[in-house]
Structure formats: C-alpha cells, structure tokens
Amino acid sequence: MVKPQPKKALLLALVIVAVYAVVQFLLVSRVLGRYYENVIMNVGINILLAISLHVVLGLAGQFSIGHAGFLAVGAYTSAVLTAKLDLPFPVALLAGAVAALLAGLLIGIPTLRLRGDYLAIATLGFAEIVRVTLLNIEYVGGAAGMRVPHLTTWTYLYVSLVVALLAIVHLTHSAHGRATLAIREDEVAAEAMGVPATTYKVLAFAIGSFFAGLAGGLHAHNFYVIQPANFGFLKSFEILVFVVLGGIGSLTGAMISATFLTLVSIALQSYPEVRMIVYSLVLVLVMLFRPQGLLGNRELSSFLPALRLGQGGSR
Amino acid sequence: MDIWLQQLLIGISLGAIYALIALGYTMVYGIIKLINFAHGDVFMIGAFVGYYALTAFHLGFIPSLLVAMLVSALLGVTIERVAYRRLRNAPRLNALTTAIGVSLFIEYTTIYARGAQPAAYPALFPNRRLELFGASIKWDAVVILLTAVFLMVVLQLIVQRTRTGKAMRAVSFDLEAARLMGISVDRTIAITFALGSALGGAAGVIYGLYYTKIDPFMGVLTGLKAFVAAVLGGIGSIPGAMVGGLVIGLVETLVSAVGWSLFRDAAAFLILILILLFRPEGLFGRHAPEKV
Numbered sequence: 266m267v268k269p270q271p272k273k274a275l276l277l278a279l280v281i282v283a284v285y286a287v288v289q290f291l292l293v294s295r296v297l298g299r300y301y302e303n304v305i306m307n308v309g310i311n312i313l314l315a316i317s318l319h320v321v322l323g324l325a326g327q328f329s330i331g332h333a334g335f336l337a338v339g340a341y342t343s344a345v346l347t348a349k350l351d352l353p354f355p356v357a358l359l360a361g362a363v364a365a366l367l368a369g370l371l372i373g374i375p376t377l378r379l380r381g382d383y384l385a386i387a388t389l390g391f392a393e394i395v396r397v398t399l400l401n402i403e404y405v406g407g408a409a410g411m412r413v414p415h416l417t418t419w420t421y422l423y424v425s426l427v428v429a430l431l432a433i434v435h436l437t438h439s440a441h442g443r444a445t446l447a448i449r450e451d452e453v454a455a456e457a458m459g460v461p462a463t464t465y466k467v468l469a470f471a472i473g474s475f476f477a478g479l480a481g482g483l484h485a486h487n488f489y490v491i492q493p494a495n496f497g498f499l500k501s502f503e504i505l506v507f508v509v510l511g512g513i514g515s516l517t518g519a520m521i522s523a524t525f526l527t528l529v530s531i532a533l534q535s536y537p538e539v540r541m542i543v544y545s546l547v548l549v550l551v552m553l554f555r556p557q558g559l560l561g562n563r564e565l566s567s568f569l570p571a572l573r574l575g576q577g578g579s580r
Numbered sequence: 581m582d583i584w585l586q587q588l589l590i591g592i593s594l595g596a597i598y599a600l601i602a603l604g605y606t607m608v609y610g611i612i613k614l615i616n617f618a619h620g621d622v623f624m625i626g627a628f629v630g631y632y633a634l635t636a637f638h639l640g641f642i643p644s645l646l647v648a649m650l651v652s653a654l655l656g657v658t659i660e661r662v663a664y665r666r667l668r669n670a671p672r673l674n675a676l677t678t679a680i681g682v683s684l685f686i687e688y689t690t691i692y693a694r695g696a697q698p699a700a701y702p703a704l705f706p707n708r709r710l711e712l713f714g715a716s717i718k719w720d721a722v723v724i725l726l727t728a729v730f731l732m733v734v735l736q737l738i739v740q741r742t743r744t745g746k747a748m749r750a751v752s753f754d755l756e757a758a759r760l761m762g763i764s765v766d767r768t769i770a771i772t773f774a775l776g777s778a779l780g781g782a783a784g785v786i787y788g789l790y791y792t793k794i795d796p797f798m799g800v801l802t803g804l805k806a807f808v809a810a811v812l813g814g815i816g817s818i819p820g821a822m823v824g825g826l827v828i829g830l831v832e833t834l835v836s837a838v839g840w841s842l843f844r845d846a847a848a849f850l851i852l853i854l855i856l857l858f859r860p861e862g863l864f865g866r867h868a869p870e871k872v
Contacts, residue, residue: 322673326673328672328673328676330680372853375853375856375857376853376856376857382615382672382676383856383860385615385676386615386807386808386811386852386856387852387853387856389804389849390804390808390848390849390850390852390853391849391853393801393804393845393846393849394846394849394850394853397842397843397845397846398843398846400842401842401843498800499684502680502684505677505680509673509677513673538688538691538692539692541684541687541688542685542688542689542692544684545681545682545683545684545685545688546681546685548677548678548680548681548684549663549678549681549682549685552667552674552677552678552681553663553666553667553678556667556670556671556674
C-alpha cells in the first residue's frame with residue numbers, strides 16, 4: 266500500500282496542472298502550430314495505448330497481440346455516438362472505453378483460464394474478427410470508413426492520460442497490483458499462495474482494454490476519418506513494440522519508447538517501407554541483444570531519484 | 581447435388597493448402613514451442629520464387645516447385661539460425677516478438693525489392709476442367725490436391741520411418757533427454773525448420789496456381805488461418821494439422837457457398853475461439869499437465 270504523502274501529492278498536482286497550462290498556452294498562442302499540435306496528439310494517443318498494453322503485458326505478463334481490436338471497438342463506438350447520434354464527446358469517449366472493456370471481458374473470461382500462447386492467438390483472432398465485421402457493416406461505412414468530427418483537443422487528451430497514469434500507478438502499488446505482479450513472475454507459485462490468477466488476469470485485461478478503448482475514441486476524433494484497415498495486425502504490432510522496446514514491466518519505459526517511436530515514424534512518414542524495415546530490424550536486434558528492453562522492468566525514477574514523485578513501477 | 585460436390589472438392593483443395601502450411605507451424609511448435617510467425621512469409625517467398633521460376637526462367641511445374649521448396653527451406657533454416665537459436669532458452673515472449681519482427685522484416689524487404697503490387701500467376705492447364713459426377717473443377721485444383729497429398733505422405737514417411745524422423749520425434753518429446761541420448765539437437769531443429777519451410781514454399785506455389793494472384797502480404801492472413809488449423813488439429817500433432825487444414829478449408833468454402841463470403845475471413849477465427857473454449861488441446865492434441 267502507498268502511504269498518504271500530502272506534500273508529494275500536492276507537488277504532483279502542481280506539476281500536472283503546470284504541464285497542462287504550459288502546453289495549452291503554447292497551443293492557444295499558436296507558438297506551436299498545427300503541425301506540432303498534431304505531433305503532440307499522436308504522441309499522446311500512442312502513450313495512452315502503450316500504457317494500456319503495459320497493464321496487460323507488463324503487469325500481468327499476458328501476451329496480447331490483438332490490442333488494435335480494442336482500439337477499434339473504442340474508436341467506432343465513440344464515433345457512432347458523436348457522428349450519428351449527436352451525443353456529447355465526453356459521453357462518447359467514456360462509452361467507447363466501456364465498450365472496449367466489455368469486449369475485453371468477453372474475450373478475456375474464456376481465454377485467460379488458459380496459459381501460455383493461447384491468449385496471444387485468441388486476441389489475434391478477436392482483432393481480426395472485429396476488423397472483418399467492421400468491413401461488412403454498411404452503417405459505419407465498410408471499407409471506405411466513416412467520417413468523424415474533429416473533437417479531440419489537448420484538454421481531453423491530457424485529462425485522459427493523467428487519469429490513466431494515476432489509475433495504473435495506484436493499481437500497481439495496491440494489493441491487487443502486487444497479486445497481478447506475482448502472476449507475471451510465476452503463475453503456478455502465485456496460485457499456490459492463494460492468488461486467484463484468472464480473476465486478476467481478467468481484471469488486468471479489462472483495465473487494459475478500457476484504456477485502449479479510450480485511446481480509440483481520442484484517435485477517431487483526431488483523424489477526421491476512420492477505416493477498418495487502420496486497426497489491423499500492424500497496429501497491434503506497433504503497440505506491442507512500444508511496450509517490448511521500453512522494457513516489459515516498465516511503465517516509463519513504455520511511455521518513452523512510445524514517444525520516441527512515434528517521432529521516428531512521423532519523421533519517416535514519406536518512406537513507409539523503409540520505416541517498417543527499420544522498425545522490425547530494431548525490434549529483432551533489441552530482442553537478440555537486449556532482451557529485457559531499454560529499461561528492463563525498472564522505472565525511470567530508479568535511475569533518476571529526483572523524479573521520484575509518487576510515480577513508480579513494478580519494483 | 582453436383583454443386584455441393586463441386587464446393588466439396590474446392591474446399592478440399594483449399595484445405596490441402598492450409599494443411600501444408602499448418603504442418604510447418606505445428607512441427608516447429610512441437611519441437612521448440614514457438615509460434616513461428618515468419619512461416620506465413622516463408623510461404624509468400626515460396627510463392628514468389630515459384631512465380632519467377634515459372635515466368636522468368638520458364639521452368640516446368642515440378643522443377644519450379646522444387647526450386648521454391650529449396651529456397652524456402654534455406655530461408656527457414658537461416659531464420660532459425662540467425663533469429664531463434666539465441667533465444668531458445670529466453671522467455672517465450674521474446675521469441676514470439678522476434679518472430680513477429682522477422683515476419684515484418686521479410687514482408688517489407690520484399691516490398692522494398694519489388695513493390696507491393698500483386699503478380700499474376702500463370703495457369704498450368706488453362707481451360708482444362710475435370711468432370712466428375714456432374715461436378716466440374718479446374719484441372720489445376722486436381723494437381724494441387726495430388727501434390728499436397730504426395731508431399732504429406734513423403735513427410736509422414738520421413739517422420740515415421742527414418743532415423744532423422746525418429747530424432748525429430750525424440751527432440752519434440754523431450755529436448756534435454758534427446759540431447760543426453762546423443763542426438764544433435766541443433767541439427768534436428770534445423771532439419772525441422774527445413775522440412776516445414778519446404779512444405780510452406782510448396783504451398784506458396786500451389787496457392788499461386790489456385791488463386792492466380794500473389795502479393796507480399798499474402799502470407800499474413802493465410803498464415804494466420806493455417807495456424808488456426810494447426811491449433812484446431814492440436815498443435816504439435818502432424819495428422820492434426822492435416823485434418824485441421826481440411827476442416828478450415830471446408831468451412832470457409834461452405835461459408836462462401838451459402839452467401840456469407842464477406843465473413844469468410846472471420847470464420848476461421850470464430851472456430852479458433854470456439855476450440856479454445858471447448859477443447860484447447862485441439863482435436864488430436866494430448867492434454868499436458870503443467871510442470872512446476
């Protein structure tokens with residue numbers, strides 16, 4: 266359990282508000298133009314995706330390679346609510362996240378009883394089913410996609426990110442989080458200690474799906490148009506790379522590598538083939554020569570004690 | 581009646597292709613417990629090698645098939661040597677991620693080398709059809725089926741009747757014990773990759789003949805479905821992969837035949853979820869208790 270530390274909490278709150286205010290000022294005053302606004306949105310959404318998979322892969326140790334499926338569920342649910350039913354954006358965002366959570370439960374409850382690679386295969390299958398189904402629903406435009414109003418702003422993005430980060434950090438340090446980590450380390454041993462493994466795996470999976478769905482809503486309302494092709498295997502893979510490259514089990518690692526890779530891929534936007542060759546090569550090389558990822562399962566704060574702001578990680 | 585017989589034959593031909601690919605997945609999984617995601621791309625490379633052999637070098641069907649199998653086998657062995665061998669004792673997650681990375685690397689290098697546009701496969705026997713009890717199918721489909729069955733019989737003979745096959749079965753049963761018995765584990769694993777990849781390459785060529793169109797991403801969805809076939813049959817089981825492939829091929833054809841062709845690609849994955857729910861060890865798999 267985390268002991269209440271009012272001073273640290275106050276400082277953290279100040280930092281959170283300050284970061285928001287600075288970026289908001291830069292955007293409103295147009296010091297940062299549309300291009301940089303777009304870069305910030307992309308980075309933020311990818312960070313949210315990375316930390317949502319971090320809950321599943323980093324904390325619970327479950328290999329999900331269909332995360333784009335939950336992103337798609339969130340994106341399409343929220344897009345239908347705003348574009349077709351004219352509901353307010355926050356309601357749509359929340360509904361998208363809840364829809365993804367329900368999808369996570371639907372797929373997680375039967376498959377998380379199993380161990381090993383089966384979850385990987387099942388999530389992959391789930392993402393494919395979602396994609397093919399969306400392709401065939403005329404209501405959401407089929408393969409041509411669906412037009413979505415541009416509603417995602419820095420405020421929505423930042424609030425979502427802060428909520429997700431606080432929730433995940435607190436989860437990690439709670440008794441439930443410890444139990445989840447125990448499952449990651451050794452499922453059989455954890456069960457022998459009385460940890461209900463399936464329950465915690467499903468819980469982690471549902472939380473991960475929820476935030477992926479939230480990211481989906483932000484993604485949909487940032488890009489003007491969404492198509493099933495945006496949520497294919499490649500997207501799942503991209504999210505997976507964020508977490509693996511940062512170091513499985515490291516929240517800050519996932520955030521750093523999501524930021525870095527998003528910037529790299531924006532820089533290489535005009536050379537899509539080269540980008541993917543570099544991407545896959547980096548991934549293979551990291552796996553072969555630094556299998557624990559950039560930060561291992563440590564956090565940035567364990568390298569830079571000055572940053573220890575109630576932020577924390579697996580250890 | 582004849583329409584259904586025709587659909588049945590089409591389903592069996594399609595299933596034979598899935599079965600050939602599924603064999604590669606199941607053999608590798610049986611021996612090193614790795615989902616070799618790059619296998620779908622070995623299949624794709626096989627298709628392209630066969631394509632160039634048929635069109636640019638004007639080789640016949642059988643020489644082209646052999647060249648494609650040889651190149652695929654070499655590619656499979658190289659992938660194992662370069663990417664997977666170091667990770668044999670690493671956590672499974674790392675090997676799986678590496679496999680996905682290798683898969684994308686092969687796809688995008690292919691695109692970089694020749695572009696992403698599809699290629700049109702030449703037909704072997706244009707306009708020749710086989711009439712059978714009122715059903716009529718392309719003669720190519722018959723050749724595909726015969727080739728696939730022949731290759732599967734050869735594989736079965738290698739695995740069951742030769743010393744190498746015995747070594748493969750031993751390593752897949754217990755790698756450490758096999759090593760202690762003097763079996764060269766590295767060599768056996770390399771041979772398994774070679775055999776599985778050769779079958780994948782052959783599947784690529786006959787897939788090209790059947791669908792007449794190939795492209796650098798053809799291995800992704802087909803590979804995933806073949807993997808589902810392997811899981812359905814019981815991953816690690818060679819007869820299971822054959823039966824699983826046939827079932828997936830038949831179900832897909834049936835789904836198309838009753839008019840839901842748009843959902844054809846989802847059918848295999850629905851089967852996957854169902855099999856994971858009710859019989860995760862697959863049709864022919866054995867239930868393995870967890871060892872601590």
